[in-house]
Amino acid sequence: xxxxxxxxxxxxxxxxxxxxxxxxxxxxxxxxxxxxxxxxxxxxxxxxxxxxxxxxxxxxx
Numbered sequence: 001x002x003x004x005x006x007x008x009x010x011x012x013x014x015x016x017x018x019x020x021x022x023x024x025x026x027x028x029x030x031x032x033x034x035x036x037x038x039x040x041x042x043x044x045x046x047x048x049x050x051x052x053x054x055x056x057x058x059x060x061x
Contacts, residue, residue, distance in 0.1 A: 001014055008040055015031070016058075022056060024052040
């Protein structure tokens, strides 16, 4: 079972429980755990360039 670290809280979790965030022009995604996704979405909406980010589906690699 693959594990990733949440970029927001720095805790490790199974990738099936993580949600990826893709940035336009970059190939790799950053992963966020269920506890942090809501906080990250709220913070991301405040940025003037939030349209450059796309959320994937939970468990997507």
